[in-house]
Amino acid sequence: MAAPTAPVTLAELTAARELLARAASAGIDTPTAADELAAVRDLHALHRLADALYTRQVATADASRAARSEGHDMSDVIAELETDSARECQVAVMRARGIAAVPKLLRAYAAGEINRTNLDQAEYTLSYLRSRLSAPAFASATTEVIDEARRLTPAFFKRRARQIRLRHDEEAARKHRANAAAAAQQAHEQRRLKVTTAGPALSISGQGSAQAAEAILAALNRRARIIRAKQINAGQQVTPLCARLFDALLALCTEDNAHYPTAASLLGAKVAPDARPDEMRELVLCADTTPFDLGRSARLADIRLRTLVLARDGGCLYPGCTEHRELCEIAHLVSWARGGETNLSNLAALCPHHHWVTEHEAYDPFHYSAIALPGGIPAIIPPLRIDPTQTPLIHERFDKHRRSLPPPLKDAG
Numbered sequence: 438m439a440a441p442t443a444p445v446t447l448a449e450l451t452a453a454r455e456l457l458a459r460a461a462s463a464g465i466d467t468p469t470a471a472d473e474l475a476a477v478r479d480l481h482a483l484h485r486l487a488d489a490l491y492t493r494q495v496a497t498a499d500a501s502r503a504a505r506s507e508g509h510d511m512s513d514v515i516a517e518l519e520t521d522s523a524r525e526c527q528v529a530v531m532r533a534r535g536i537a538a539v540p541k542l543l544r545a546y547a548a549g550e551i552n553r554t555n556l557d558q559a560e561y562t563l564s565y566l567r568s569r570l571s572a573p574a575f576a577s578a579t580t581e582v583i584d585e586a587r588r589l590t591p592a593f594f595k596r597r598a599r600q601i602r603l604r605h606d607e608e609a610a611r612k613h614r615a616n617a618a619a620a621a622q623q624a625h626e627q628r629r630l631k632v633t634t635a636g637p638a639l640s641i642s643g644q645g646s647a648q649a650a651e652a653i654l655a656a657l658n659r660r661a662r663i664i665r666a667k668q669i670n671a672g673q674q675v676t677p678l679c680a681r682l683f684d685a686l687l688a689l690c691t692e693d694n695a696h697y698p699t700a701a702s703l704l705g706a707k708v709a710p711d712a713r714p715d716e717m718r719e720l721v722l723c724a725d726t727t728p729f730d731l732g733r734s735a736r737l738a739d740i741r742l743r744t745l746v747l748a749r750d751g752g753c754l755y756p757g758c759t760e761h762r763e764l765c766e767i768a769h770l771v772s773w774a775r776g777g778e779t780n781l782s783n784l785a786a787l788c789p790h791h792h793w794v795t796e797h798e799a800y801d802p803f804h805y806s807a808i809a810l811p812g813g814i815p816a817i818i819p820p821l822r823i824d825p826t827q828t829p830l831i832h833e834r835f836d837k838h839r840r841s842l843p844p845p846l847k848d849a850g
């Protein structure tokens with residue numbers, strides 16, 4: 438609810454007229470540079486004064502419903518004067534009402550103490566606070582807002598005005614904090630990291646809370662700075678920041694992995710640390726029982742069994758599947774529910790999709806299933822409708838190791 442506004446007085450119109458007369462007559466015959474500048478200053482003061490008077494007059498005429506005499510609203514009158522849209526004209530009337538309701542604000546603007554951007558921001562802030570504050574609290578907020586509008590540039594005043602609104606409006610401040618917390622919580626719940634590879638191209642993308650992003654960037658930046666210092670101290674050329682951030686990520690990942698066993702370390706000293714995947718596969722196939730077997734003591738494979746299974750299978754064992762090995766699950770071939778043991782010989786790597794596809798008893802007539810062939814090679818058994826002989830399907834990664842395969846286990850019919 439806006440306070441009543443005062444109509445423009447004769448004294449104010451006289452002041453405006455005097456400014457105009459002085460500017461217009463400045464050195465009419467032989468204008469000097471000083472005369473021209475004096476005219477600029479007078480016209481600028483007139484411009485301000487006229488704008489202030491116009492704003493107040495719009496508010497006054499709107500309050501008295503003067504436009505009704507022409508069968509209009511006040512915004513229709515403005516629409517005749519301006520080329521703005523109907524909505525913009527309505528906003529202009531509301532703005533005039535808001536500004537005229539705070540005479541102190543309008544006077545400061547007319548006197549050239551507040552710029553137009555801050556005037557609008559102050560009007561918005563005071564209109565916002567008027568309905569939320571008691572009269573004395575609103576009076577003190579008004580003083581503060583006008584003082585800050587005088588003092589600050591628009592960008593700073595905008596921020597300051599927002600702080601004032603939040604400080605004076607506990608409910609809005611609470612809502613603001615709750616919104617920020619909810620947004621952070623939502624960002625956290627939707628967190629994800631996607632890593633894809635295609636040949637040498639690596640793509641990492643993700644989303645999460647700002648707090649998590651901060652922590653990740655801080656860790657990478659710390660590491661990148663250490664890399665830079667090492668390069669400088671070694672007299673090397675400093676690599677670009679983007680390359681150092683990549684190296685930092687790699688360093689963090691490989692340092693973490695130092696805590697985990699490798700298949701080579703688990704299988705003992707006879708394996709060279711740089712053994713080829715094929716050699717590792719052969720070694721794990723030979724070690725069909727290991728001291729790491731868990732039997733029925735644990736349902737899930739531990740990190741050592743997982744390492745050995747991945748070294749043997751090299752990824753999802755479903756023929757043709759190229760899902761990355763690190764995204765594979767370690768599946769029981771004879772399921773845990775049917776008494777299967779958590780042993781190397783009863784475990785195989787399957788991507789989540791193929792794990793789901795093959796989760797059936799061995800040689801299920803209607804579904805795919807997974808078994809271990811004698812010799813340790815895991816295989817897929819197709820359903821009868823795909824292959825009436827249900828011949829085991831072996832991933833091409835095991836091609837070199839087929840020599841140890843026995844003849845088919847099950848004949849058709």
Ligand SMILES: [Zn+2]
Pocket residue numbers: 753754755758759760787788789790791792
């Ligand atoms: Zn797969």
